[in-house]
Amino acid sequence: MTVVALDDKRREAAIWDLLEEVPDPEVPALSIRDLGVVRDVRVAENGAVRLAVTPTYSGCPATAAINLSIRDRLLRAGYDNVAIDTVLAPAWTTDWISDEGKRKLRDYGIAPPVGKAADEGAGRGTLFGADPDVPCPHCGSAATEKVSEFGSTACKAQYRCMDCLEPFEYFKCI
Amino acid sequence: MTTATDIDRKSLTEYLLRLGDTSLILGHRLSEWCGHGPVLEEDIAMSNIALDLIGQARLLYTYAGTVEGEGRDEDDFAFKRDVTDWKNLLLAEQPNGDFAATMVRQFLIDCFNVELYTSLSKSTDTELAAIAAKSLKEVTYHRRHSGEWIIRMGDGTDESHRRVQRALDDHWIFVDELFETDALDAAIVAAGIGPDLKSLRPAWDSMVDRVLAEATLTRPQTDFPRSGGRTGSHSEYLGFILSDLQFMQRAYPGMEW
Structure with a gap:
């Protein structure tokens, strides 16, 4: 070497x-x-x-x-x-996913985290907080809805697109 | 790593086991739904929440083993202790019942965990603070999940409303134990390691009341609160959980794969 x-x-x-x-x-x-x-x-x-x-x-x-x-x-x-x-601290956050990583996620069919984990309304799990607007990674439509808070892994939620009708996963802000 | 020095190792180990045991037992209960969920999405959600809880328990047990300094690891704590050595909340070990019962049990503990971990993330014990900060991110999503189900079922059909109200009534006798304190808690508070559990109640009450109102459910009353889990006096259910959880290590001691 x-x-x-x-x-x-x-x-x-x-x-x-x-x-x-x-x-x-x-x-x-x-x-x-x-x-x-x-x-x-x-x-x-x-x-x-x-x-x-x-x-x-x-x-x-x-x-x-x-x-x-x-x-x-x-x-x-x-x-x-x-x-x-x-190492446990500071705790991992989706804010550390690189821009390149977010692009790759989208190309792979997974909607990347919307906003920053620290922002209210970024879907950070506040009980009465609004869900973030998650664009469909397939067709880009904003008309999507959450199906379930958890997807195939704990880090993702399940969504569906109301326009192209495709289901997709959303990488939750954490 | 800085561990608060004005508390003895035995007390801190015991405190960490109380936290870890509740996480593991609740996680185990949820894992029992795997393959039996009412719909696929919920089957997956409960399994994922179980994974979070079991992961939190592993972190707490590993740290407890370090603090104790007698060479015990996460597996020793999980697989080689009998019923009276377990210090989990009684609420966590209650049977799954129907989906409403599972969500009520979960919601009551999720609301508690959010307040508990918020507070523990400011612990003077930096390792515990790190575990708590990480766990807090996870339990806020758990609460969002269970809270939405309480609202959906409570404000749903007559049948779902009836079931979730019944589950609330059945589980309410275990609520006071969440906020009960003893000499160990006092030592933990004095060392700045953890909060006075009683101080978490107003925030818990306020969140639970808000969800119950939205869900058109009635907050139960109880004259006969039950407690004892945190000192090792359990309901009959824990023994059955352990016989399942610990079977392999009991039948084949020391086995690995």
Whole structure:
């Protein structure tokens, strides 16, 4: 490996590039870098990698799979000394999904989070708060309605489009 | 990680187990609906909420094991304790009944969890504060889900109204326990780790009353509140839950897969 010859920034950038190639196990269109779960990357001169990864939801079954995929990808690139720290604070928010990630979600047929998690009315789960206006990822129509607060995973809700009649999932603001 | 030092490890471990046990038992109850939900969407929703709760329990148990310092991990707490060692709220272990009963049980606890985790996210114990801040995001969605069902069923048909009112009446005897405090709670409050549970009641009352009004339901009264879960005195149901939850570890001790 040539990693030892690189300076800190370039060594870290090389890891970030590899993380771009690690798909989210449940939404493979998205990389875990797009998802914003990797909070810190450190690479020592000897090539030892230390990552800080935060879970999306407390009970997300993908968390273990994500860590395994990271190790697998880095190992295949020659990094055989990888430590992954799980960090809980600050808690993951959909605000950390990159713009590129949001575009990929939409292309994949999942409506990306509308607004910021901190905003009232962004559907942040306030009991009497209004639902956000979620445009259909298929036809772009604003005429959509919520079918269920939870979708195939805890992070998504189920919607349907009243114009193209397609069902779709919405990645909830959290 | 900063752990408040003016409380002993045993007390903090016990407090974390109280929180974790309620999450795990409620999560287990919801998981019993998996494959049996009244409609597919609700089957999925209840399973997802169960996952959140079980995930929260894992975080709390793992931290409890660290605080305790005797080498116990999340699995030891979940699979190797008998009924009287469990400190969950009695409300959490009540049977699923019909969908109305499950949603009432859920709604009463969701409203409590939102207030509890809001407060715990400001705990002087940074690890507990981190777990609470994460959990708070999840339980606000749980409350939105169960609250909407209470309104939909209460303000629905005569049959759904009758069932949800009956479920409320049946579960109300377990409500006071949510806000009950003892010497352990006093020590937790004194150390700045957690809130005085009694102080959470006004906000809980206000949210529950608002939803019941919208749902055209009547707030029940009870002369015979039940409690004891947080000190290990449970209803008959917990033993049956544990016989299911712990079967594999009891039959094949130490098994892994």
